[in-house]
Amino acid sequence: MSQVKITETILRDAHQSLIATRLRTEEMLPILKQIDKIGYHAIEMWGGATFDTSLRFLNEDPWERLRTIRKNVTHTKLQMLLRGQNLLGYKHYADDVVVEFVKKAVANGIDIIRIFDALNDPRNLRVALETAKKEGAHAQAAISYTISPVHTTETFVAMAKEFESMGADSIAIKDMSGLLTPYVAYELVKRIKSEIKVPLEMHSHATSGLASMMYLKAIEAGVDIIDTAISPFALGTSQPPTEPIVATLQGTEFDTGLSLDELNVIAEYFTPIRERGLETGLLSNKMLGVNIQTLLYQVPGGMLSNLVSQLTAQNALNKFDDVLKEVPRVRKDLGYPPLVTPTSQIIGTQAVFNVISGQRYKIIPNEVKAYVKGMYGKPTIPIEDEIVRKIIGDEEVITCRPADLIPPEMKKLKEEIKEYIEQDEDVLSYALFPQVAINYFKYRDINRYKIDEDLVNRDDMTYPV
Numbered sequence: 010m011s012q013v014k015i016t017e018t019i020l021r022d023a024h025q026s027l028i029a030t031r032l033r034t035e036e037m038l039p040i041l042k043q044i045d046k047i048g049y050h051a052i053e054m055w056g057g058a059t060f061d062t063s064l065r066f067l068n069e070d071p072w073e074r075l076r077t078i079r080k081n082v083t084h085t086k087l088q089m090l091l092r093g094q095n096l097l098g099y100k101h102y103a104d105d106v107v108v109e110f111v112k113k114a115v116a117n118g119i120d121i122i123r124i125f126d127a128l129n130d131p132r133n134l135r136v137a138l139e140t141a142k143k144e145g146a147h148a149q150a151a152i153s154y155t156i157s158p159v160h161t162t163e164t165f166v167a168m169a170k171e172f173e174s175m176g177a178d179s180i181a182i183k184d185m186s187g188l189l190t191p192y193v194a195y196e197l198v199k200r201i202k203s204e205i206k207v208p209l210e211m212h213s214h215a216t217s218g219l220a221s222m223m224y225l226k227a228i229e230a231g232v233d234i235i236d237t238a239i240s241p242f243a244l245g246t247s248q249p250p251t252e253p254i255v256a257t258l259q260g261t262e263f264d265t266g267l268s269l270d271e272l273n274v275i276a277e278y279f280t281p282i283r284e285r286g287l288e289t290g291l292l293s294n295k296m297l298g299v300n301i302q303t304l305l306y307q308v309p310g311g312m313l314s315n316l317v318s319q320l321t322a323q324n325a326l327n328k329f330d331d332v333l334k335e336v337p338r339v340r341k342d343l344g345y346p347p348l349v350t351p352t353s354q355i356i357g358t359q360a361v362f363n364v365i366s367g368q369r370y371k372i373i374p375n376e377v378k379a380y381v382k383g384m385y386g387k388p389t390i391p392i393e394d395e396i397v398r399k400i401i402g403d404e405e406v407i408t409c410r411p412a413d414l415i416p417p418e419m420k421k422l423k424e425e426i427k428e429y430i431e432q433d434e435d436v437l438s439y440a441l442f443p444q445v446a447i448n449y450f451k452y453r454d455i456n457r458y459k460i461d462e463d464l465v466n467r468d469d470m471t472y473p474v
Contacts, residue, residue, distance in 0.1 A: 013263045014050035014234040015255070016088060016210065018248050019279065020078070021053045023238035026214065026247040028291045030062035032282070034074045040278045041081040047275070048267055049085050050234050051121050054078055055114075056089035060097040061442055064449045072117055072434040079118030086120035086147070092350065093126040093133040094412050098441040099351045101384070101411045103418040104136050106440050111140040113434050125151035125183055127352040130386030131171055132410040142176055149210065150177035154184040155347035156307055157340070159390050162197055169201045169209075179208040179234075185349045186309040187217040191226040198230035210234035214246055216309065218299035221249040228263050239275050241283040245297035246309075252276065306333045307340075312353040319361045328364050335360040342396045343380065344388025355380050370399050383407040426450070 024032040037054075044052060055075050063071040079087060094101045096110050114122065122141045126133040134150055141148035150172035152165055169180045180201065182189070189197070194211070201209055211227045211234070213220040224235050236248050243250035255267045286292030302308060308316070316333070320326045336348075339360045346352040355376050362372040379385065381392060381400045384407065397406065407414065418440065423430070426439045429450040439446040 011233075013228050013232070013258060013265050015251060015265055015267065016051045016053055016234055016236045017044065017047070017049045017251060018053045018236050018238045019044070019242055019275070021055060021057055021059055021090065022236070023242040023247045025058050025062075027242055027245060027296050028286050030058045031066065031291060033067055034069055034077055036282060037078065038081065040275060041078060043271070043274050043278070045082045045085050047085075047271055051086040051088040052078075052082060053088045053090065053123075053236065055087065055119060056091055056097060056123075058097075060438075061445065064438060064442055065445045068449065068452050070449070070453075071438070072113070072432070075114070075117045075119065087118055088121040088123060089114060089119050091122050091124045091137055093124055093137055095127075095133075095351065096137075096441060099354075101133070101415060102440060103415040104412055105417040105419045106422075106437070107136045107412075108140045109419055110437050110440075111137055111146075112144055113437060115141065115144040115146045117434070119146060121147040121149055123149045123151050123181055123183075125153055125181075125349075126386060127153060127349050128346055128386040128388060129153050129168055131168075131175060133386050133412070134172070135175065136412070138175060138177060142178070147178045148176065149179045149181050150175065151181040151183040151212070153347040153349050154182050154189055155186070155345075156188050157345040157389065159345050162193075162200055165197060166200050166204055169205050173205045173207055177207060179210060180205060181210040181212055183349070184211070184213040184220075184223075185347075186303055186307055187214040187220050188304065188307060189213060189223050190219055191222045194223045195226040195230040198227045198232050202231045208233040210236070212236040213248065214309070215244045215249055216246050216300050217303040218301075219304075221254070224249055224254060225257065228258070239272065239279055241276055241279040246300075247296075302333060306336055307348060308333065308336055308357075309348055309353060312348060312357050315354065316357050316361065319358065320365075323361070323365055325365055331364045332357075332360050335363050339363065342392070343377075344390050344392045346380075346388055351376070352380070352385070355385075370396075373400055378404075381406070384411050386411060429454075 020037055024030060060071045063069040063074060094107060096102055096107060111122065124134050124137045129152060138148045138150060152168050172180055198209065209232050211224060211232045213223060237251040237254050238248040240250040240252050252269055252272050255265050255269060255272065258264050283292060300313065317329065320329055320332065336356060339356050340346065343356065348356060358374050359377050363369045366372050378401050381397055382404060419436065422440050423436050426436065429435060435450065
């Protein structure tokens with residue numbers, strides 16, 4: 010067994026999990042050189058919710074963030090998270106959009122693309138995976154780990170083998186809810202490692218209190234890479250902390266080779282940012298403890314906060330426990346999908362409507378209807394006819410790859426926003442988040458005008474003849 014490698018999540022999943030992805034590029038810049046010199050396997054810094062949040066809340070161009078980090082990180086691989094045919098949005102996009110997005114991500118500096126699908130439907134990974142490889146990136150296929158009566162170790166071993174056969178350069182086990190217990194992880198890693206030749210990476214969240222213990226057993230079983238977060242932004246709904254893992258493995262056959270002194274420089278940099286988050290309420294204590302409801306109801310941390318928001322808006326927070334109990338029932342009805350974006354939102358919203366209306370499936374959101382019609386892909390097991398009819402009536406369930414029904418979109422998208430385009434990437438921002446991107450483009454134009462005006466009014470300017 011060679012030394013265990015570490016992917017650091019501070020620039021993406023750690024702050025996404027704890028402070029709603031609100032870390033700004035300017036806050037990252039001063040510490041990038043230090044992060045780059047550590048010797049991490051990779052830095053996860055893009056994808057997930059970073060794209061949406063940059064445009065929607067931070068008035069930042071996510072493409073510019075990627076280019077800026079790439080310019081300052083010259084020794085370590087940059088990694089992103091991609092939701093297969095969903096890219097970074099919440100619906101399936103046409104193949105030409107997926108291809109162009111992956112091309113631009115790699116061209117702007119991404120080295121490793123972790124690609125997953127909420128339903129573990131390999132058809133939804135194919136185009137992104139093939140394009141990543143064609144563009145020279147490392148294509149990692151991720152298994153969305155979940156627990157149900159129909160998910161077994163054999164299920165996940167078969168997925169790993171299929172992803173490898175599709176050309177994946179490595180496999181990740183994405184334990185988004187922190188459900189993987191230490192000894193189950195040991196067995197799962199052992200089995201997968203015995204069946205595949207490519208590296209295996211483990212990703213988890215500390216929400217249930219299991220993740221650090223689970224990582225240790227996964228390491229003993231032969232996992233090659235683990236995802237951790239520097240300590241000020243670790244634990245709770247984030248990843249296990251980097252430094253204790255490094256300390257635990259020092260002097261063993263799994264020694265990471267990373268320096269605790271060098272890591273501490275990063276920790277000291279992010280500690281005041283954490284403190285500010287606590288003072289302003291951006292970092293909530295609710296995100297920092299152990300939440301056993303994750304194990305009882307298999308609800309990831311982000312989904313829990315979404316349920317609270319939905320119920321609060323309906324003045325029905327007293328129904329929270331009822332909704333938590335309804336989530337597994339809806340999940341069973343809908344073929345046991347893993348609970349990860351966007352299926353976690355689909356299942357959670359239906360559970361809220363079932364409880365608030367007092368009648369199951371009296372109110373059915375369009376996303377639930379689309380899911381049952383097969384527009385997101387193939388459920389783990391077929392949905393019973395009675396549930397299908399209750400949700401979509403006599404409408405037909407599709408069996409093809411959902412994106413096969415979506416015509417090419419890039420040409421139309423370019424035409425729609427031609428007045429705003431300053432870079433090719435703007436079309437992709439618009440493709441994923443149309444109104445949000447338009448708002449950002451307008452903000453960009455207005456603020457550029459203000460900057461130009463300030464320059465014109467300066468007394469020390471010299472102007473070319």
